[in-house]
Amino acid sequence: MTQLATARWPGIAHTPRTPLKARAARAILRPTAKHVPVRLTFSDGTVWGAGDASSPEMRIVRPKAFFARLGAGSKIGFGEAYMAGDWTAGPDTDLADLLRPFAERMATIVPVPLQKFRVFVDEKLPHQQRNSLTGSKKNIEAHYDLSNDLFAQFLDPSMTYSAAWFATPDQDLEAAQMHKIDGILDQAGVTAGTRLLEIGSGWGALAIRAAQRGADVTTITLSKEQAVLAEERFADAGVEVDLRLMDYREVTGQYDAIVSVEMIEAVGEEYWPTYFATIDRLLAPGGKVSIQAITMAHHRYLATRDSYGWIQKYIFPGGLIPSLEAIDHTLADHTTLAVTDQRSLGQDYARTLRQWRERFNANWATIHDQGFDETFRRMWEFYLAYCEAGFAAGYIDVFQLRMSRPSEV
CATH class of the missing domain: 3.40.50.150 (Vaccinia Virus protein VP39)
Structure with missing residues (x-):
């Protein structure tokens, strides 16, 4: 990140240091992705998701930073990870087309047994x-x-x-x-x-x-x-x-x-x-x-x-x-x-x-x-x-x- 970006975007320039939460986010996302018709591709060739070669592609550019942001706060971290360039849409994928399958499953994308823990991870509206x-x-x-x-x-x-x-x-x-x-x-x-x-x-x-x-x-x-x-x-x-x-x-x-x-x-x-x-x-x-x-x-x-x-x-x-x-x-x-x-x-x-x-x-x-x-x-x-x-x-x-x-x- 440049100094200008650091000054203007402090929440983006600094990746959260939450190793336990990052591991938890990774552990939750992998099985969740199996129910979404997209491809999550990693630089080492790993592919997650229920999609095939014609499905929207989500490229995880910096996995460590991506999961750290997702673990620190999924509702905010997912968007911040995109802002930071930790993930992006594949070259043949429109960003909205990639996000739509997630939006269609928003109410159920987190496994039901884990939804009760939302109260511990959701931030409250700031006063x-x-x-x-x-x-x-x-x-x-x-x-x-x-x-x-x-x-x-x-x-x-x-x-x-x-x-x-x-x-x-x-x-x-x-x-x-x-x-x-x-x-x-x-x-x-x-x-x-x-x-x-x-x-x-x-x-x-x-x-x-x-x-x-x-x-x-x-x-x-x-x-x-x-x-x-x-x-x-x-x-x-x-x-x-x-x-x-x-x-x-x-x-x-x-x-x-x-x-x-x-x-x-x-x-x-x-x-x-x-x-x-x-x-x-x-x-x-x-x-x-x-x-x-x-x-x-x-x-x-x-x-x-x-x-x-x-x-x-x-x-x-x-x-x-x-x-x-x-x-x-x-x-x-x-x-x-x-x-x-x-x-x-x-x-x-x-x-x-x-x-x-x-x-x-x-x-x-x-x-x-x-x-x-x-x-x-x-x-x-x-x-x-x-x-x-x-x-x-x-x-x-x-x-x-x-x-x-x-x-x-």
Whole structure:
């Protein structure tokens, strides 16, 4: 590792010294691999796994370091080992295609007798990542304020950073993102004159589309970087949008429609009651809500809700994916709202993520020139492929959820 990488990535530059845990990880992975249709290949010619010559290949480049990281903390160590180059996909293997068989078996990949020991190896969510008023701002800035230029290198021209909704097999990404946005606005009943609140501005694509419909749009964000570019985009589009740099808990007023795209994942379980109660408070009589939310099965949510993972450490601090049941329970206990319509875009998200990763890799030279190093590249590549595999396998999903007051329907 270079000195620059050591300073920037201390958890990657230094391999954990946990010989007993490393041996345990090796002892667990070898029989586990027999049930996964992949090939784990080692430099000495050893091959593990249930795959054949046509199966995805995972190359273990530095076995000692790989098993040390895996033993020190499997949920974080696996991704860190990829960032460090301890393992990689084979030359003829796409990274997401390699990760998908693991995602399909996520709930059972660890032998049942060993699952009871999860409590001893899972790290707890760090207190400093709580999504308080101060914490939320720090967590959002950690990801979304990386660089507008970075995101521009892999997003479509609309700068939309959420699942697209493809109307046809050959629809391009920008058109699919507009289709997604129209789906949300239609679900919330946004037309000319609608008083619309958007929680989480992104770079302004939805606000622009809503304003072009004639809606009176208010949008809020905690990201200064996003706010600056969104304001420029509003001016270029010739629309009037009230953009406010503020937390959702600080909003006042009444709105006919409220929309929020893939923002609930950043709220944190502790604050879901506050989030939905705030939406309920701000929604005018007869109003509708449309939320696009990444979800996971309820039993997986219950099993992982308190544990700290690679995504939370490196990509989305403070993040937590809910289940549909958890959303329903929170609405029932803390609001007058209920889910009255839903549609899944899970496979569309897998397709979206693959296109983002392809663009990211194709434009890596430009991204590198912006000051991002090779460890960042591997981190971002793993993040995009890891998420794609999760959606493709159905381990996670994403829904557009309409919420309204049943008494007003």
